[in-house]
Amino acid sequence: MHKARTNPFNTVGMHGALILYTLIALFPVFVILINSFKARKAIFREPLALPDSDSFSLIGYQTVMRQGDFLLYFQNSMIVTVASLFFILLFGAMAAFALAEYRFKGNLLMGLYLALGIMIPIRIGTVAILEMMVATGLVNTLWALILVYTAQGLPLAVFILSEFMRQVSDDLKNAGRIDGLSEYTIFFRLVLPLVRPALATVAVFNMIPIWNDLWFPLILAPAEETKTLTLGSQVFIGQFVTDWNAVLSALSMAILPVLILYVIFSRQLIRGITSGAVK
């Protein structure tokens, strides 16, 4: 019965196209990873060869580990990313719920206001942000970064989440109201669990720029104790000397954690993105 509908030629064609694109997608990552394990000469002699007993070298990783406290940098990045995501999701979902659920004066205006931030690069507000952080004593604390990333992530989060919140059954929320649940309980107990996939989508979209950002760590929290991993690895892309072993190793080390975070969220992401289908 399936035979009548699937053309074997098509199947081969589809897999062919996908495999081709997958190769294109992964190739550069592959190049970086294999070369991070090679000695300097081998990187240049045979960039595409896998490291063998001759060319294998951990010198890059050793340099990186020696140069800074990468475990601390990693911890800082982790704290900043996870805390920012937490606040983006919590605050964003709350605001999205208010916009999606309640009819009130200025609802539309509020929605537009919250979306404005998507249109201007936050970088140009740097000086004002920095002044504020200095005034509040938050400079060189991870809080400064968490606040900025939270603000930066909110517009898209509100935008996406309110779309999803509208899909949550009105009857369910009303049933809760009639059963005496407060608006807060309805939000936290009924609605949030149902939009979990959407939360994952927002998390993935926001996680990447936060983890990878170089600018705000540099400006707001450049102290050794608060350095993030991306800022830490920037040390190796220097002005006059470029230690490629170290650069490649640092980049490889920076890829892994995002990859892991992505894997954690990705099941939910797919469900989130596709849940429009089930309603």
Next chain:
Amino acid sequence: MSVPRIRWHIIVFLAPATLVYTAVMIFPLFNTLRLALYSEVAQARVFVGLENFRTLFFDPIWSEQFWNALGNNFWFFLIHMLVQNPIGIALAAILSHPRLRFAALYRSAIFIPTILSFVIVGFAWKLILSPIWGIAPSMLDAVGLKFLFAPWLGKEEYALTTLALISVWQFVGIPMMLIYAALLSIPDEILEAGEIDGITGMSAFWKVKLPLILPSIGIISILTFVGNFNAFDLIYVAQGALAGPDFSTDILGTFMYRTFFGFQLQLGNPHMGSAIAGAMFAIILVGVCIYLFGIQTRMRRYQL
């Protein structure tokens, strides 16, 4: 007549997001954009109205750079629209095939570039395309196409297109995921109805699926637009703030950064920088409005 009561919970729900967003984003942004109306004369800030914008648009020194950057920006956007989105749609169409095996695997692999940082992307592609390191030339050589190779990132005529394609490579996962979701949300009954009417394979895609996912394509287009006109990092990482060769890869983002913060011996000029940022904001706002009021409202949405 009942006086409407204050619904405190709405305020509670909105307050945290609004406060953080207003304090850390809107306030600093507008505080900066305000600078566009001032100029610095002898260490003092002087209100000059729209003078900076006049300079930006009409003084040849500035306007040449501005129009160049704007033109490049449109080309950058066009490539994304013509390459990124069709590829994303095509991949999604294949992935959404109901009996495809390993779909999850492909999907994750293709999404991986999207999660990489610009530093990694810029670095990796510069290595691969480098005529010195020789990955791209030797790979072309292997298939007998060596003559096609050129130092793409270094040639005025190719550099911007090359960078746009790298950016496409990085972000193709986003349209793919969104379209994939839209395709999955088309009920099977509709496709089966088509099948019975003899609409299968490619024609099913063109005649049934595509019209139904048009709203998603619209959203992707506007996200691409906003993203592209705010783009900065990839070009900065790959070509530096001067967006070489000879400003051929200069887009509004790099132009703004260079002007606002200064570069090398060029001192930062927050006033002109803010003027450029203001112009960028206006362009994006106009684009978004055209979409919202011109296209989105006219686009037919089908109840699925």
Next chain:
Amino acid sequence: MTALKLANVNKSFGEVQVLQDINLEVEEGEFVVFVGPSGCGKSTLLRVIAGLEDATSGEVTIDEQLVNRTPPSKRGIAMVFQTYALYPHLNVRGNMSLALKQDKQPKSVIEERVATASRMLNLEPYIDRYPSELSGGQRQRVAIGRAIVREPKLFLFDEPLSNLDAALRMNTRIEIANLHRQLGTSMIYVTHDQTEAMTLADRIVVLRHGRVEQIGSPMELYNNPTNQFVAGFLGSPSMNFFPASLVHAGDDRTIGVRPENLHLADDGVLDAEVSHVEQLGADTNVVAQIDDHQITARLFGQHFIEEGQNLRFGFNSENAYHFDSDGLRLR
């Protein structure tokens, strides 16, 4: 004792006026059905009663208490939703007991009420299942059970049967009727299905464009509609309307005759060409054309009539209703 009183209730969303000047009293133990085409405001009215929407103006009184400012959970009502709205993360027991827990009822009371309700609704075997593990009919019964345990003064049903298939719909309809008899509580039931309205209601409220068209017992409305809309809305197949000029030249009124009141008569005033015949076994529905007017006749028993045949129909004048050009009944 009145269970519910609505006085001059108005509701508008921005410019759009959804409910206009609604007045209604529901007696203790009465079963009232709101009926009307979609968009007539019947669901909104129910939600105003429940407190899910605030009335723009007017008074809502439940059990002699003015409840305009009372949150839904304190109004002494329970509601059954069209989509059941079961909490997906709670099992059947949890769904039924949540409201009581929220109300800080003692454990023993909660257990007893849940047990009674589940016995009543034959839900005992499923008490530990989650909504996703239940069939549509079972979910509907859980939704009703969730309403029962609260022992409300007023039950509200929002099109509770429209997601069920035909057979189940009839069964559940009977169950609801039984439930009403057992509990003796006032119920308000919203539907667009006139059969449900006729079979369940003590009184029917017909709504159109946010206004009450007529209130009365099913038979009152059936026999004595105040206007053409109500006359056409109740009864199936619905009432035939044709210009009186077909009967008396120069008469500009509209005549309405129910299908069962049309009979075959050689001297009948209506000369029509049969376009379609429905054999139902006990009855035969004949659809026929008079010029561009279509009429339906319901004939008792089995008749063998061919399409294309010309027939003459007659009716007794006491069975004819007359309406003016605004649709108002002329007596």
Next chain:
Amino acid sequence: MTRNSLKLALAAMGLVAAGAQAQDVTLTIESWRNDDLALWQQEIIPAFEAEHFGIKVVFSPSAPTEYNAALNSKLDAGSAGDIITCRPFDASLALFEAGHLTDLDDMEAMNNFSDVAKSAWQTDDGSATFCVPMASVIHGFIYNADAFAELGIEVPTTEAEFFAALDTIKEDGSYIPMAMGTNDQWEAATMGYNNIGPNYWKGEEGRRALIAGEQKLTDDPWVAPYETLARWGDYLGDGYEAQTYPDSQNLFTLGRAAIYPAGSWEIAGFNAQADFAMGAFKPPVRNAGDTCYISDHTDIGIGMNAATVNPEAAKTFLAWVGSPEFASIFGNALPGFFPLSKTPVELSDPLAKEFVSWRGECESTIRSTYQILSRGTPNLENDTWGASVAAIKGTSSPAELGQRLQDGLASWYAPQQ
């Protein structure tokens, strides 16, 4: 997670607070020299702290490309470090004029430096000096000595010899004659135009004449270097248009190129990475017997954040940076960065010695665009980058380039109008 970061935040604030109250004063240095991080941490700071109890120093560099933007933002907001590493000329002058840097004229250590050395960090009228000069860099060419020996090439001293050597290398084919790319643009200007240019415009004489408006960028001394640069394109590696700065460094240190147009700052890195013998030659003169000119560019200074809460400690540190002791540590730890102190420093690195020896043979000057001329819009330095690239690629003729630069400069610089 949140609690953790709260703790960290408190700890970080605690550190700041402790710095302000406790007897130990902590000085933070802002710098773009992140390559030197290890050097500061392991040699310079310990040497200072050993002599000065109660002052702790933290070297906190950022990436060179972001340094100006990051520093300016931090200074404006008041969160910058106590000690500021100074770019030469206008970038630092702007900071001084905005009140971010302290006038250091009254510091005794300033007497250890010549007027030329100080000129990079002075107001135009020389009335205030705001950074202690740290180092200069010298331009020239580094070559692969093994390759030269193998091909039998003599070290060139004139342009004719220089191009003859390049031709020999090219004919042989086993080495890329010269390692330079135009992708990053600045090498073409810094290691190209400003490397060979002083021989054309006679160093300081031409540079000052340009500032005074007596010469124009369309004059032969300023256009001719572009004509020479235009000949370089033939000797650069395949696809040099996309070759980046690190690419060039790697090409040379891996032994694939014979000549590297250089600045002395490369020495430390090249010593570590190349496994062949290297030599250096100064920019070849146009005709044998001509006076030679070199670019001995004042590159790094160090100054004090006017807003520092520890001015005394900061001045103590700056005085130490101005001392011969520091010059000796710094010069030897970073061969290729030549201390500007009047007291000569004994250098041990042979390449560095070679570079510094040219000071005795040739007239020194600094890069032509750095003083005053890059103050306006369009920026002459940035334009020179583009022009040098265009010259090498041959996309514009030298005369056109000169005209374009002159027009740009004249548009805002009164003496040239």
